[in-house]
Amino acid sequence: SAVISQKPSRDICQRGTSLTIQCQVDSQVTMMFWYRQQPGQSLTLIATANQGSEATYESGFVIDKFPISRPNLTFSTLTVSNMSPEDSSIYLCSVEDSPGGSGGAVDEQFFGPGTRLTVL
């Protein structure tokens, strides 16, 4: 299985500032995703990070607030912009590798250790 690392593991930030979270995978993967888990809640997909093109955002999430980059098949960043206390969450990177010819199969999805963000 893919090994995923995230930086930072946690941070405490001031209102109005921005934080960039990095996600590094030890192998090339087709799909990368960013999820948010608010305190005591389930996981919600923010966006799909597309290599070489703009990310695809889910309803309720916009690029100005959560800009995403994916320069290659092993790395992605998520920025949480102009933060407010409501942004306090765990942000998780997820990867899925569906090799060509898999017939549309969805492979296992693995998650990084998460970045625990607290906004004061």
Added chain:
Amino acid sequence: AQKVTQAQTEISVVEKEDVTLDCVYETRDTTYYLFWYKQPPSGELVFLIRRNSFDEQNEISGRYSWNFQKSTSSFNFTITASQVVDSAVYFCALSASWLSSNTGKLIFGQGTTLQVKP
């Protein structure tokens, strides 16, 4: 629309008891995938199982077993002889195949917190 419901918010059992976590899903896709994840207190999400919609065979892995029934749109998870280390939040999730625009995206249930007491 796709939806996953885990009606049990919290379950508390005594060690060595068997426990079943329920998961009911909704989807209009004919091909889809179901997952279970474990989130221990440390916070990381641990992959447990993936099952595709064409495979209704039950699966057993050690003390874990899964019962997939398309007729009731359920994918329940049973832990046999529970242990304190099983204490965690368990999430059931749903994903459509590449035939759908939702490919690869996981829709999570609200999670079930399992507490196993010694």
